[in-house]
Amino acid sequence: MAPQKSQKISYSAMHANVLDPATMSSLEISNLINANTNAVTVANRANQAAQRGDYQTAVTLHREALALKLKSFPETSIQASMSYNGIGEALLRLGDISGAEEAFLKALYVRDDKIHGGLGEGPRLDAAVMRENLAQVREAQGRFADAKELRLRGQSKGQICCANHKCPNQLFLLSGLKHCSVCSSVFYCSAACQKQDWRRHRGPCNGEKERRQAAETRAKEQKEENEDQITPETEENAT
Known part of the structure; x- marks a missing residue:
């Protein structure tokens, strides 16, 4: 999802050049x-x-x-x-995935809000887009809780973007978005955007669904096993 191109960059927010023109020749x-x-x-x-x-x-x-x-x-x-x-x-x-993660971490450090450890530079839409990009890496890594946390960083200021890469760039309140009914970790502005992003999201989402189902099965089996186990003290009391 490319950052918004139409918004002008504030030159007052830019970092200074590494090189000082005053010390440089005309060439x-x-x-x-x-x-x-x-x-x-x-x-x-x-x-x-x-x-x-x-x-x-x-x-x-x-x-x-x-x-x-x-x-x-x-x-x-x-x-x-x-x-x-x-x-x-x-x-x-x-x-x-690892290469994308490395690049997105460097990009997001510049853009993300200072409260989240970033420099807070540039339009907030670009920060939301880069959070979404890194969140998609977290999905691919199976780290859905981390993906959701990244997306919700802009919640208090209404600075969340739709997860569809081809969605017209815009910031949303959380109340203006719908989450995936399976993983609840990704947000869309419309059913059309969700459908368009399904090709990307389907694999990680299905994998997360299987992981959650397996965890529930293990927890249920462990609970039943614990209930079936009767300690000697319990047996003695029962007689």
Whole structure:
């Protein structure tokens, strides 16, 4: 789920450049500007590759864009977080769960609210989107409680997004969303969005359903076993 593109970034919220232009030659400054311009061009190509389903190319291009950005911005900048998020999204769709997790953690650190250990940079919609992205990694890992916790971080401020990757980006109150009736860990703005996301969510959700059923069966069997066991003291009292 790509962060919202239409909202303007507040330059007052950006981290300072790693390099100080006052100490640089005109040629160095020109090269720096060219690197940033090229980073935007490469990032756009990466997004286009992802849109046509070529996720391996998207990963390569997002990493190339990131390398260009890091010439002038730190890893904890909004600029870098956008590339880390793009890398994570492409890796997630390639099935590289650990790689996606690593990228999303770096992206979310920049965006997430300070109360949750983040820097709180940029639009809150982008923070909600990146929480959702990491939550989908947690689903794939079978960590449904952690996935739900991530999604509900924005609950008090009405800053939760729909889990459907193709849903028009928007923030919702929890009361405006419906949860999956099976796992109760993922939220949608409509039945149409839930249906569209089912192809992704089905595997992890069915796996969680089986885990819960197995846990209930084990608990029931253990309870019955405990009830069937009569201690010698109980037998003596019974006679």
